[in-house]
Amino acid sequence: MKRALLSVWNKDGIIDLAKALAEAGIEILSSGGTAKTLEKEGIPIIEVSDYTGHPEMMDGRVKTLHPRIHGGLLGRRGKDEAEMAKNNIQPIDLLVVNLYPFEEMAKQALPLDELIEFIDIGGPAMIRAAAKNFKDVVVVTDPSDYPDLISAIKSGTQFGYEQRLALACKVFTKMAAYDGAISNYLQSLEGTFPDTLSVQYRNGRLLRYGENPHQEAAVYGESGIAGAVPVQGKAMSYNNYLDLDAAVSLLREFSETAAVIVKHNNPCGVATGKDVCAAYIAARDLDPVSAYGGIVAVNREVGEDLAKEIASTFIEVLIAPSYSPGALPILAKKENMRVLTLPEPVEKTEIRTIDGGALVQRNTSFREDWVVVSDRDPTAAEEAAMHLAMKVCKHTKSNAIVFADGTKAIGIGAGQMNRVDSARIAVSRSLSPLKGTAVASDAFLPFPDTLQVAAEAGATALIQPGGSIRDDLVIAEANRLNIAMVFTGVRYFRH
Known part of the structure; x- marks a missing residue:
């Protein structure tokens, strides 16, 4: 040279x-x-x-x-x-x-x-x-x-x-x-989306396999969830990344102390609390069977009390902003459990491949415009429950129906071909009384039947986007059942 x-x-x-x-x-x-x-x-x-x-x-x-x-x-x-x-x-x-x-x-x-x-x-x-x-x-x-x-x-x-x-x-x-x-x-500069979209991700790492053992897979990315590396535990799997992204996306809806548990890309436990350990226990107790082997995301430091609760069962992944010095040795007893530090959020464009190409979507800023459409206004407690229910509903696979009170989700129905079946599943899987809860729907109610199922279970308020050609029928039924109902004007389909 x-x-x-x-x-x-x-x-x-x-x-x-x-x-x-x-x-x-x-x-x-x-x-x-x-x-x-x-x-x-x-x-x-x-x-x-x-x-x-x-x-x-x-x-x-x-x-x-x-x-x-x-x-x-x-x-x-x-x-x-x-x-x-x-x-x-x-x-x-x-x-x-x-x-x-x-x-x-x-x-x-x-x-x-x-x-x-x-x-x-x-x-x-x-x-x-x-x-x-x-x-x-x-x-x-x-x-x-x-x-x-x-x-x-x-x-x-x-x-x-x-x-x-x-x-x-x-x-x-x-x-x-x-x-x-x-x-x-x-x-x-000339439009929202370019005619030709160039996409490149760095830091590619092979994964053991994809969604199933016969599928090859890799993860790419240097920041956010894609770039997160466990501070302990096994290497992340393809499904771990998908579920962790879903859990963190929902967790970021909350500024107050909150815990989220996700299984197979759907929330199975969501709660707020006076401290993070109490929030986790409330979230876990919504559906302990589904929470087993799930992904846990919390937005406060994990202390020894929460570490003991986490270590008392089987959890695939735990993510939190930080961990106290006493918590990490407790978590280390679960050698295979992945423990990660919550990264800063990254603005992202959603890209999903389809046969011959891709679909591209951006989550642009928007504002719900809540309008009370029933004769009765919701109470302060019902309004707080509506807020929590809709936060969870936004991150649940369609068709989604969520029952909640002001601090936790109580019944979650996800991924059904019709909305009334989602409502029935939410009711059947609830381990707590539904009396006085609020219900959120990710899209409008095409018929009064979902509302009827919710009311029969004890719900007293319902929040939905509105926009059905039969809105008048649904509103009339809400008034007959003395249900407070709010339209948001924003749909949250999640496929």
């Missing part, structure tokens, strides 16, 4: 790398801010403009776009030397580049005229050239690869074919994401 070109936006680690190159007698080409950074450290460099004989132009837009640079990167050793010599082109053996941070700057809502200056041109051109010629050029775009590179330089070890290929793969992966982000952003 005789010559390297260094041009980076992110300067982390670049000084140590440049020092190792200089100490090894490797000539360094550099430009712009990188050159200034290295010169301040006394590291000998050759300015790209001096090497090419052409100055940087157009506020730095043109500096590395030159045949002496790209010929040095693309020239094939053993084939192009004569042509390179004829045109005074020296081979470049190492290229270290990272790009202008377009994705990060796009999040800052800059005016387009400012943002487009963060669309890198020279960097992508160089790393693509070097990656194409990876057999002869080592190309590094990730500062996390610097330590291995420094070790190789100091020991005089050459990067082998597999290492060079892996680094080249990083280049094209990075460029796919970079160009996709620019494309998505520019297209979004």
